[in-house]
Amino acid sequence: MTTTQKENLLRTLMQREGIQAFITPSTDPHAGEYVPERWKSRRWISGFTGSAGIAVVTTKQAALWTDSRYFIQATEQLQNSDFQLMKEKIEGTPTISEWLGKILPQGSTVAVDGWVNTVSEVEDLKVKLKAYDIHVRTDIDPYEEIWTDRPEAPRSKAFIQPLEYSGESAASKLTRIRKEIGSNALIVSSLEEIAWTLNLRADDVAYTPFVLSYLIITPSDATLFIYKEKLTPEIISYLKGEGVQTRCYTEILQAAQELEIPAITQPDKTNYAVYSVVKTPIQKESPISQLLIFKNETEIKCFRRAMEKDGVAMVKWMKWTLENVPKGNQTELSLAAKLEQFRREQPLCMGISFESIMGYAHHGAIVHYDPTPETDIPVKPEGLLLIDSGGQYLDGTTDITRTIPLGPLTWEMRRDYTLVLRGFINLGRAVFPKGTCGTQLDTLARIEMWRYGINYLHGTGHGVGQFMSVHEAIDLHQFRMQWRPQPLLPGMTITDEPGIYIEGSHGVRHENTMLVVPATEGITFGPYYTFEHLTLCPILTSPILVDMLTTDERNWFNNYQQTVYDRLCPYLDDDHSKWLHEVTRPI
Numbered sequence: 001m002t003t004t005q006k007e008n009l010l011r012t013l014m015q016r017e018g019i020q021a022f023i024t025p026s027t028d029p030h031a032g033e034y035v036p037e038r039w040k041s042r043r044w045i046s047g048f049t050g051s052a053g054i055a056v057v058t059t060k061q062a063a064l065w066t067d068s069r070y071f072i073q074a075t076e077q078l079q080n081s082d083f084q085l086m087k088e089k090i091e092g093t094p095t096i097s098e099w100l101g102k103i104l105p106q107g108s109t110v111a112v113d114g115w116v117n118t119v120s121e122v123e124d125l126k127v128k129l130k131a132y133d134i135h136v137r138t139d140i141d142p143y144e145e146i147w148t149d150r151p152e153a154p155r156s157k158a159f160i161q162p163l164e165y166s167g168e169s170a171a172s173k174l175t176r177i178r179k180e181i182g183s184n185a186l187i188v189s190s191l192e193e194i195a196w197t198l199n200l201r202a203d204d205v206a207y208t209p210f211v212l213s214y215l216i217i218t219p220s221d222a223t224l225f226i227y228k229e230k231l232t233p234e235i236i237s238y239l240k241g242e243g244v245q246t247r248c249y250t251e252i253l254q255a256a257q258e259l260e261i262p263a264i265t266q267p268d269k270t271n272y273a274v275y276s277v278v279k280t281p282i283q284k285e286s287p288i289s290q291l292l293i294f295k296n297e298t299e300i301k302c303f304r305r306a307m308e309k310d311g312v313a314m315v316k317w318m319k320w321t322l323e324n325v326p327k328g329n330q331t332e333l334s335l336a337a338k339l340e341q342f343r344r345e346q347p348l349c350m351g352i353s354f355e356s357i358m359g360y361a362h363h364g365a366i367v368h369y370d371p372t373p374e375t376d377i378p379v380k381p382e383g384l385l386l387i388d389s390g391g392q393y394l395d396g397t398t399d400i401t402r403t404i405p406l407g408p409l410t411w412e413m414r415r416d417y418t419l420v421l422r423g424f425i426n427l428g429r430a431v432f433p434k435g436t437c438g439t440q441l442d443t444l445a446r447i448e449m450w451r452y453g454i455n456y457l458h459g460t461g462h463g464v465g466q467f468m469s470v471h472e473a474i475d476l477h478q479f480r481m482q483w484r485p486q487p488l489l490p491g492m493t494i495t496d497e498p499g500i501y502i503e504g505s506h507g508v509r510h511e512n513t514m515l516v517v518p519a520t521e522g523i524t525f526g527p528y529y530t531f532e533h534l535t536l537c538p539i540l541t542s543p544i545l546v547d548m549l550t551t552d553e554r555n556w557f558n559n560y561q562q563t564v565y566d567r568l569c570p571y572l573d574d575d576h577s578k579w580l581h582e583v584t585r586p587i
Helices: 003-017 041-046 068-077 096-103 119-130 170-181 191-198 233-241 249-258 287-292 297-327 332-344 361-365 411-428 438-450 551-571 574-583
Strands: 021-024 054-058 062-066 083-087 109-111 135-137 185-188 214-217 222-225 245-247 263-265 281-283 349-352 357-360 384-389 391-393 400-405 493-496 499-502 506-509 512-520 528-533
Touching: 003 021, 003 041, 003 054, 021 041, 041 054, 054 096, 062 068, 068 083, 096 119, 119 135, 170 185, 170 191, 170 214, 170 287, 185 191, 185 287, 191 214, 191 287, 214 249, 222 249, 233 245, 297 332, 297 391, 297 400, 297 512, 297 551, 297 574, 332 349, 332 357, 332 384, 357 361, 361 384, 361 499, 361 506, 384 506, 400 411, 400 506, 411 438, 411 493, 411 499, 411 506, 411 512, 411 551, 493 528, 551 574
Parallel strands: 021 109, 062 083, 109 135, 185 263, 222 245, 263 281
Antiparallel strands: 021 054, 054 062, 185 214, 214 222, 349 391, 357 384, 384 400, 493 512, 499 506, 512 528
């Protein structure tokens, strides 16, 4: 079925319901980054496969909004459809509300599915469209009718994340949460928060070991709403021992409606359908999001072990790639498959933490490029290969980017490689006082490339979970130009990933996952913090314009490379140890 045919099915339903526009986001009932196949309605209606975007279909027009990571991809995938690409944050691009306000007559009705739109999203839309005398409906899911082969909700078996990896029992975490919520209830929709709270995992969401569920915590009890097929006798016994009872996943609406005490509902994570039935809702951030971003000593030790294993896999892949690309017959997809193979050979590996971004040559300029059989290209012994990837291990989640020189490079490629490296180093060796947030440090990653009139539009770093989401608590601790007030504090994990992207030519990004650690008390206004680089993988030196680096930058870089060698060498055979020793020589 073509996108036009799908649009026509939607428009027929809209006409029947008296709707002039329907808005389809990229989310599911849990506001997750990666969503189960059942809720990939935006992809189904538009044909755009990127992870972020909103499709809007009116009675006569269609448009799709997405951010700078996907401009190139969306342009290609929408070219044979009726969808107009709307480039977010680019001057002249209207917001969804502005666009609808301009093309729809007063008194029109715009619909969204309350199950896959958060409280914040719905309330913001209502306010903005009210200015145009446009009404909003939240009680309809057209895809339940028009998407005839729509997948069912996932029903994988849940399993326990043992204390040897989590470091704290679910009962202990529930006690801490209850101290934060006082006499109120807490409705937890975020799968990330549920996984952390209950030390429970599953295989319901791609790349993230989450359990499809809801959780309601009150001062006296806790109830997990989950499909019964997911529960084994072991899980039922475990939950009971931690003070958690269970009900069916589909009973969440009834349970939320039955609450007789005020209930905290985080507006940017709770879907509107659940929120709308709560008698006394309190719109407030969930305390769990602040608790889970601090890793305990057990989790930190596990992270370090996971990074060693991931580093071994990356070293084996880098060596293999540099040796085999010149022989021919390698493509982006074959190299991605080989890297996954090396990761899965490591102990406790449960898979990959996101679809590998394997961008060769001009594909490297597509910030979130995922090769497909349709886009896959041969990789040649020339130019640059950008690989952003990660693994899921029972003891940690990894996220790493390296840019691989495969042969002759232009001066511009080497310049960009070096500029990104300087930003990576200067942010990664920062020392800062307590109270500093990521926005205040973000400039360190960009300032050298700004001198050349070069910038990038994505954030420079995000939190990383411990055998959870590779993008942890995404609205909290970050490096980015846009204001994020969350201070960076010891125990937080965060990535350092500046980049340069030259459309039609190449892309460069270097990325490590880091841990915030104490630095010194300082002379004034202490304490001060810095970063421990958890990621252990060499950065290849042949593209570096060494004269562009300061002495301090060179010293830091050489020390990091030596640490990589010292930590990984015990896990490598002689052949790989010799290769690693060679590529980590001082510059």
